[in-house]
Every structure is written in C-alpha cells, then in structure tokens.
Amino acid sequence: MKLPEEPLWRPVAGAAGARPPPPIAAWLRPASSLTRRLRRTCGIGFAVRVLSQGWARPLPDEALALAIAPGRRAFVRRVQLLCDGVPWVFGRTVIPASTLRGRRRRLAHLGETPLGAVLFSDPGLRRESIDFARITPPCALFTDAGADAANEVWARRCRYRLKGRRLLVTEVFLPAISRAPPAESLARRLGRHNGGHHD
Numbered sequence: 232m233k234l235p236e237e238p239l240w241r242p243v244a245g246a247a248g249a250r251p252p253p254p255i256a257a258w259l260r261p262a263s264s265l266t267r268r269l270r271r272t273c274g275i276g277f278a279v280r281v282l283s284q285g286w287a288r289p290l291p292d293e294a295l296a297l298a299i300a301p302g303r304r305a306f307v308r309r310v311q312l313l314c315d316g317v318p319w320v321f322g323r324t325v326i327p328a329s330t331l332r333g334r335r336r337r338l339a340h341l342g343e344t345p346l347g348a349v350l351f352s353d354p355g356l357r358r359e360s361i362d363f364a365r366i367t368p369p370c371a372l373f374t375d376a377g378a379d380a381a382n383e384v385w386a387r388r389c390r391y392r393l394k395g396r397r398l399l400v401t402e403v404f405l406p407a408i409s410r411a412p413p414a415e416s417l418a419r420r421l422g423r424h425n426g427g428h429h430d
C-alpha cells in the first residue's frame with residue numbers, strides 16, 4: 232500500500248490524470264544526459280552542489296525499488312544542479328552496499344564530480360526502468376528536494392544496473408527550470424545532436 236509520504240511512480244508521465252506542464256514535460260523526457268542538456272541550456276552558469284553523501288536509510292519506496300531490506304542503510308547522495316546559483320534540479324542517488332564493489336566503489340567518492348561522468352562511462356550500465364511522479368506534500372521527497380515554495384513538482388526515477396547490481400537515480404525538476412528556454416528547441420537551433428545516453 233502506498234503511504235501519503237510516498238510518490239505514485241508510473242512508467243508514463245501524467246498517466247494518473249494530472250499532467251506535467253509542457254516545459255516540465257520536455258525536461259522529463261529521457262532524450263539525453265540531463266547534465267549535458269543542462270550544460271547546453273545554462274552554459275558556464277551550470278554547477279553541481281553536493282548537499283550530502285553518505286550512508287543513510289533509503290526512503291521506503293526506494294528500498295522497495297532496490298530490494299533493500301527494511302532498516303538497511305545504503306549510500307545516498309543528494310545534490311542540486313544549479314544554473315547561475317539557482318537550483319533547477321534536485322538529484323538523489325541511492326546505491327545499495329552490494330553495488331559498491333570493486334571499481335564501482337568510486338561511486339561513493341564522487342565529491343563534486345557529476346555522477347553522470349562516472350556512471351555513463353561505465354560499459355556495464357543498463358537502464359532497467361524509468362518512472363515518473365508528481366510530487367506534492369507530504370511526500371518525503373518533496374521536503375527533501377527543498378521544493379517548499381511550489382505546490383507540486385515533477386520527478387523521474389531511473390533504476391539502473393551496473394553489471395547486474397542496482398542503483399536508483401531520482402531527479403526532481405524544481406520550479407525555476409520552467410522559466411528556462413526549452414532545451415530541445417535550443418539544441419535544434421544550435422544544430423547539435425545527442426548521442427544516446429540517458430540520465
């Protein structure tokens with residue numbers, strides 16, 4: 232059963248009735264690396280701010296998605312993706328201890344390096360699923376994302392496997408990103424093409 236603190240994750244954005252506003256829908260689409268898309272839109276004003284990283288209790292729906300036993304800790308990294316100092320995206324990555332083996336241990340030592348730089352260069356990476364949700368209070372993720380000034384925000388959540396071992400990457404699109412120029416049209420105007428990565 233879903234608790235009121237838990238988002239209703241679905242494989243299609245807006246499947247439950249409420250639809251994401253068009254500017255947000257464009258960002259939710261997994262057309263390319265989000266970091267790359269943000270860099271292209273924001274230019275040199277793009278930055279990653281690490282809010283926290285370390286061993287913590289995953290949220291109940293995260294534990295479920297990753298088959299982590301209740302009460303078990305995982306590596307949780309929380310970041311803001313900023314444009315000119317304004318948070319556009321809240322990123323939350325949950326990595327079970329069993330995934331952080333061998334050379335994947337470096338995922339726990341990213342520091343200010345964007346996750347995508349390491350994740351998407353890993354040849355063992357497969358995207359297993361993608362889900363979308365409208366996030367409203369009293370969702371724990373709403374509070375965690377610092378979305379208090381909004382009534383609702385939209386998020387997508389990708390579950391990946393690295394050589395069979397899971398991790399979960401959640402991106403919450405904050406209100407300020409609605410005022411950004413649409414990423415796709417900008418890219419088209421510049422005549423650039425994306426090569427395939429998803430994040």
Ligand code: VNL
Nearest residue numbers: 265310322323345346400401
């Ligand atoms: C990070 C970078 C996380 C880009 C993201 O989503 C992201 C990170 C969770 O560096 O942790 O889209």
